[in-house]
Amino acid sequence: MDAGRPMQPAIDLKAVTCTFGERGGVEPYIAVRDASLTLADGEFISIVGPTGCGKSTLLNVAAGLLDPTSGSARTFGTPIAGINRHAAYMFQADALLPWLTARDNVSLGLELQGVGKAEAAERSEAWLRRVGLGAHGHKYPHQLSGGMKKRVALAQVLVIEPRILLMDEPFSALDVQTRQLMENELLEIWSAEKKSVLFVTHDLEEAISLSDRVIVLSAGPATRPVAEFVIDIARPRDVTEIIHSQRYLEIHKLIWNELKEEVLKSYRRSLDVAP
């Protein structure tokens, strides 16, 4: 049995529910209810859904930053307790340490894990070059443009060689051109390194052009996956080209039909709540 055991999924969430503010005396807020999700090893999944629907909550559970109120979360077969050591997390907001240079930001993860100085320097330098910042290692974050900061952040999480990459709207703050460049680079790195990627975005275009599968979440609160689409567009892909293909348009229409309803629901709810 053991020898022929199939590969364990990189992330396996079963009936995960996350509730906030239970002890505060106020009515508890159910962010996610009964959500199940499986990320196969080497797979690229995008999660789309209306704004504020708890996409990041699922990502935080996968990262081990948040314990689900109920349900189980596993990574490569073992329950996630504390930080998920197989995973690296790329945040939507700027998460570089402002007092460290780009080079030191990238080597931080290696140093924290006890890798020797010389080796850490060598590996982070290699990653800086790979994201096109070989000449900018000595600069502090405030001296870098938005796109460059994202590159440093990408190098920072990839240098520790995680098996899973969790990304929370990482490129949402970038302009369209820079963003497409970054998406292509991400795809290149992903296919070369064979990581498993869980990518949260509110941008359907981005989700389709990057992923193997797109999962649509319902409007919050009590979010859960409502639909799932396999993106059968051949790889390697170029995100600037793919959006003109016939298949892309078909898929886009299919998913949008599903997503539209949730977005409208979420919109109506936000109007109800507003004073």
Add this chain to the structure above:
Amino acid sequence: MIKSATKVTAWKVWITRFALLAALLAAWQIAADSSKVTRFFVGTPLRVGEVIYEWFASGEIYYHLAITLIETLLAFFLGAGLALVVGLWLALNAFWSAVLDPFIKAINTMPRLILAPIFAVWFGLGIWSKVALGITIVFFIVFFNVYQGIKEVSPVLLANVRMLGANRVQLIRRVYIPSALSWVFSSLHLSVGMAFVGAVIGEYLGSAAGVGYLILQAESTFDIDVVLAGIVVLTIFALFLDMLVTKIESWLLGWRADRG
């Protein structure tokens, strides 16, 4: 636009400044010469200049300046160090932070210069009573900055460093302390300045050395010229100290956007 405008007239500004200073000194001298009574109360700029010149020519002042400087630096480093430790502890420990909150508020509200006589009794007339006074002032400036610095660490930054593999100790060393220090550094002018004030006031209230002591002595013999000379030396010294802090600050905070 504004920058270039000031640049063009920079020499005019300087000339006007010197003219203004010269006019003030002249008016002072004339007023002093007008009657013996005024002279007794305000001294004369020439006499003040003479006293200062003698101090430096004979080298007498260096000893007193050194004492004041040592007191200032000791008060700053001990006060800031203590504040860093206590601030770190309370910012990361909600229970003790809640327990000690009213005590900290009370001690901070108290006018602490009033402690000088007590410190003189406890630590004698040497440098330590001045250092103690300086510490009580510096401590609270730095403490509140450290506390704030730690409370304001972005949760995303913390989550990021934790995901990169940091344990609790590494989190304190790599995130909390640098963040707290950056707040301490940005209040450097204030805390060094207050350490200096603590030292001088301490000396003035009872001492055997230091520039504050020189002023105290002169005052007891109603020698207003020496009192004023002491004040001038202190002012120049404080300006020099402040320039030094600016240099150190730009070196320490080179990573910050607002100091391109």
